[in-house]
Amino acid sequence: MTLTGPVLVVGTGLLGTSIGLACRRAGLEVLLSDVSPEHVRTASGLGAGRPVAPGDRPQLVVVAVPPDLLGPVVVEALRGTDAVVTDVGSIKSLPLHEVAAAVTPEQLARYVGSHPMAGSERSGPLAATAALFDARPWAVAPAATAAPEAAALVQALARTCGAVPVVLTPEEHDRAVARTSHLPHLMSVLMAGRLVDAPAEHLALSGQGVRDVTRVAGSDPALWQQIVTGNAEAVLDLLAEVREQLEELMTAVAAGERTALGGLLARGVAGTRAIPGKHGGPTQDTLSVFVSVPDTPGELARLFADAGASGVNIEDVHIDHDPGRPTGLVELVVAESRAETLLACLESRGWVTHR
Amino acid sequence: MTLTGPVLVVGTGLLGTSIGLACRRAGLEVLLSDVSPEHVRTASGLGAGRPVAPGDRPQLVVVAVPPDLLGPVVVEALRGTDAVVTDVGSIKSLPLHEVAAAVTPEQLARYVGSHPMAGSERSGPLAATAALFDARPWAVAPAATAAPEAAALVQALARTCGAVPVVLTPEEHDRAVARTSHLPHLMSVLMAGRLVDAPAEHLALSGQGVRDVTRVAGSDPALWQQIVTGNAEAVLDLLAEVREQLEELMTAVAAGERTALGGLLARGVAGTRAIPGKHGGPTQDTLSVFVSVPDTPGELARLFADAGASGVNIEDVHIDHDPGRPTGLVELVVAESRAETLLACLESRGWVTHR
Numbered sequence: 205m206t207l208t209g210p211v212l213v214v215g216t217g218l219l220g221t222s223i224g225l226a227c228r229r230a231g232l233e234v235l236l237s238d239v240s241p242e243h244v245r246t247a248s249g250l251g252a253g254r255p256v257a258p259g260d261r262p263q264l265v266v267v268a269v270p271p272d273l274l275g276p277v278v279v280e281a282l283r284g285t286d287a288v289v290t291d292v293g294s295i296k297s298l299p300l301h302e303v304a305a306a307v308t309p310e311q312l313a314r315y316v317g318s319h320p321m322a323g324s325e326r327s328g329p330l331a332a333t334a335a336l337f338d339a340r341p342w343a344v345a346p347a348a349t350a351a352p353e354a355a356a357l358v359q360a361l362a363r364t365c366g367a368v369p370v371v372l373t374p375e376e377h378d379r380a381v382a383r384t385s386h387l388p389h390l391m392s393v394l395m396a397g398r399l400v401d402a403p404a405e406h407l408a409l410s411g412q413g414v415r416d417v418t419r420v421a422g423s424d425p426a427l428w429q430q431i432v433t434g435n436a437e438a439v440l441d442l443l444a445e446v447r448e449q450l451e452e453l454m455t456a457v458a459a460g461e462r463t464a465l466g467g468l469l470a471r472g473v474a475g476t477r478a479i480p481g482k483h484g485g486p487t488q489d490t491l492s493v494f495v496s497v498p499d500t501p502g503e504l505a506r507l508f509a510d511a512g513a514s515g516v517n518i519e520d521v522h523i524d525h526d527p528g529r530p531t532g533l534v535e536l537v538v539a540e541s542r543a544e545t546l547l548a549c550l551e552s553r554g555w556v557t558h559r
Numbered sequence: 560m561t562l563t564g565p566v567l568v569v570g571t572g573l574l575g576t577s578i579g580l581a582c583r584r585a586g587l588e589v590l591l592s593d594v595s596p597e598h599v600r601t602a603s604g605l606g607a608g609r610p611v612a613p614g615d616r617p618q619l620v621v622v623a624v625p626p627d628l629l630g631p632v633v634v635e636a637l638r639g640t641d642a643v644v645t646d647v648g649s650i651k652s653l654p655l656h657e658v659a660a661a662v663t664p665e666q667l668a669r670y671v672g673s674h675p676m677a678g679s680e681r682s683g684p685l686a687a688t689a690a691l692f693d694a695r696p697w698a699v700a701p702a703a704t705a706a707p708e709a710a711a712l713v714q715a716l717a718r719t720c721g722a723v724p725v726v727l728t729p730e731e732h733d734r735a736v737a738r739t740s741h742l743p744h745l746m747s748v749l750m751a752g753r754l755v756d757a758p759a760e761h762l763a764l765s766g767q768g769v770r771d772v773t774r775v776a777g778s779d780p781a782l783w784q785q786i787v788t789g790n791a792e793a794v795l796d797l798l799a800e801v802r803e804q805l806e807e808l809m810t811a812v813a814a815g816e817r818t819a820l821g822g823l824l825a826r827g828v829a830g831t832r833a834i835p836g837k838h839g840g841p842t843q844d845t846l847s848v849f850v851s852v853p854d855t856p857g858e859l860a861r862l863f864a865d866a867g868a869s870g871v872n873i874e875d876v877h878i879d880h881d882p883g884r885p886t887g888l889v890e891l892v893v894a895e896s897r898a899e900t901l902l903a904c905l906e907s908r909g910w911v912t913h914r
Contacts, residue, residue: 321764321766333849333911333912334911335849335851335911335912338851338888338911339851339888340888341763341764341766343764370760370763370764372760372761376758376760376761377764379761380757380758380760380761380762380763380764381764383753383754383757383761384754384757384761384762384764384765384766384769385764385766385768385769387750387753388750388768388769388772388773389768390808391746391747391749391750391772392746392768392772392827393823393824393826393827393830394746394801394804394805394808394823394827395742395743395746395801395830396826396827396828396829396830396831397804397823397826397827397829397830398738398742398797398800398801398830399738399739399830399831399833399834400826400829400830400833402735402738402739402833403731403735404835405725405727405731405735406727406731406734406735406738406739407735407739407833407834407835408696408725408835409676409696409698409725409732409735409736409739409740410739410834410835411676411696411739411740413740413743413744413747413774413775414739414740414743414834415834416747416771416772416774416775417743417746417747417771417772417774417775418743418827418830418831418834419768419771419772419831420768420771420772421827421828421830421831422827422828422831422832423828425821425824425825425827425828426821428824429817429820429821429824432812432820433812433815433817433820436812436813436815439812440809440812440813442753443805443808443809443812444809445753446749446750446753446805447802447805447806447809449749449752450749450798450801450802450805451802453745453749453798454795454798454799454802457787457788457791457794457795457798458791458795460788460791462784462788465784465787465788466780466781466784468748468749468752469748469780469783469784470780471748471751471752471755472747472748472749472751472752472773472776472777472780473751473776473777473778473780474751474752474755475748475750475751475752475753475754475755475773475776476751476754476773476774476776476777477777478754478755478757478762479754479762479765479769479770479773480759480762480763480765494688494690496690496693496694502867504863504866504867504873504876505860505863505864505866505867505868507863508859508860508862508863508864509860509863509864511859511860512857512859512860513860518859518878519878520877520878521859521876521877521878522875522876522877523873523874523875523876533693533694556688556689556690556693557688557690
């Protein structure tokens with residue numbers, strides 16, 4: 205089934221407006237709807253489509269409203285049109301159950317939930333961009349009740365938006381994001397919570413590690429409340445596993461049992477290697493090259509120009525800001541086999557480096 | 560007390576050799592010792608100092624051996640010289656107790672433990688560099704038994720190596736690193752352990768969040784075994800707090816208690832804000848600007864040159880690699896007030912950006 209449009213976007217916040225922009229980029233007609241007429245005006249003004257009008261016949265409806273409202277809005281779309289309907293919420297089983305309980309089998313066959321793995325710490329149509337989904341995974345989660353051509357159309361939407369569709373059942377999806385998104389978030393929250401009452405001179409010893417672990421805990425609590433509540437079962441299963449491993453860890457530490465502790469630590473190492481590498485390929489062995497860089501505009505550009513001249517591809521970058529000095533350490537992550545080449549090139553151009 | 564040298568470094572691995580190089584950079588005489596004559600030769604060949612000889616009278620001894628050996632080697636240094644003795648291990652109370660039990664009060668007064676917050680995933684003298692400590696915090700942890708001038712000399716060492724001394728008692732130090740380093744490590748390990756048996760199609764949905772949270776779990780389990788075992792008491796106190804909060808979290812999720820869940824999530828947000836900001840100053844409000852960048856050498860340099868031209872200081876950088884496409888999303892973190900300037904500049908130079 206080819207996506208030819210029109211595409212009706214219900215909810216013109218960050219995700220909805222970005223989908224509108226991405227579909228317009230691909231030349232599709234886009235219709236916009238939102239409880240806020242101002243949001244529709246803004247999204248339309250940005251070029252994301254035109255306000256929906258009576259008599260419009262969308263081929264595909266994309267529901268992009270907050271998690272709590274998903275079910276009712278999907279039901280309304282299935283009843284009010286003969287289009288394929290998808291949504292872009294972070295959880296898939298709960299809205300599916302709500303929808304299944306409210307519509308006919310013919311209507312249900314037209315519903316295929318989905319979930320683009322993209323977002324921003326900002327929200328609203330003004331933060332939208334056609335590039336939001338470029339190169340991101342986009343989960344497409346058809347239930348057994350869904351028509352195959354409806355699922356194909358939602359995959360076509362993901363590709364039209366520049367994303368890479370990943371097809372799973374709704375239950376699989378929810379278990380997957382419980383593990384790869386919701387649990388990491390909650391572990392980050394539990395860790396960050398332990399910093400609240402810490403003395404300032406203790407926190408002065410904070411390095412990059414604690415910053416990395418707690419980074420996602422800074423996201424919007426109201427949204428995460430809805431997400432975690434909506435995926436309670438899968439999240440609880442994993443939290444129970446964590447509790448069991450935490451008990452094991454506490455027992456090992458209290459008893460000074462180094463073998464048990466070592467086993468837990470080794471399992472952590474194995475877990476970091478299980479995450480797919482760049483572009484979905486196998487995890488690559490990388491090395492970090494550290495470079496001291498004056499913390500002023502221009503110096504980073506000079507560093508990357510010199511790094512570029514080495515011909516070595518930079519896999520990742522971190523800037524490590526440290527207390528008390530107007531300079532930063534930049535960590536360049538490169539393939540293990542290329543580290544020496546990069547180091548030699550940077551050193552020959554006067555950079556202070558270390559491994 | 561001025562640091563005039565000679566400085567004797569015992570243990571010429573990554574840290575010891577780097578300290579030698581940093582002291583040589585400052586013009587001090589450095590003496591080197593290691594159970595491995597080959598390590599001493601390598602460190603000496605790199606310019607970190609000369610092998611120690613009979614009759615040498617060091618002003619300061621720096622013990623840089625693995626955690627398990629710290630106590631005995633510090634005792635030997637206190638007995639064999641009249642120098643101030645420090646060590647650079649990750650925990651401070653346990654070696655102090657070992658030393659205190661074995662030496663005279665006069666000898667004990669010359670011992671001041673310390674802990675530079677720097678390292679590398681590599682080890683050995685070949686990975687060493689004089690720049691390793693530049694701009695890093697360096698904890699100096701004198702016990703009540705330590706002579707003030709000995710503590711001053713160890714602070715002078717930290718400054719000579721380019722680091723920023725942070726003075727705490729040994730007990731405070733161990734509680735501080737339990738919270739800012741050991742607990743984050745263990746939480747990261749517990750999370751990463753949950754990824755080991757996950758199906759590949761679930762892991763395909765991994766985003767930047769889970770990568771950040773699990774990053775430190777990839778470090779050497781043997782070293783972390785020693786660190787966690789050596790700081791068992793402080794670590795256990797914090798793990799008990801985590802267990803309590805985990806129970807609270809599970810109860811809230813199971814009961815669908817949104818207020819309790821919201822409280823835990825909000826505490827996480829507060830924790831991320833408690834970490835000191837850049838250069839030890841207050842946390843700065845930042846925004847992320849995302850840029851689509853072809854994943855080839857040269858493009859990053861062009862991006863940073865264009866970003867540099869905007870005059871906006873880049874606070875941090877992440878490269879988000881996504882499956883299935885030879886392109887990356889680069890996240891530039893900048894001060895909130897500067898984001899629009901950067902966006903306008905990049906867009907005018909043809910970059911595809913979003914917020």
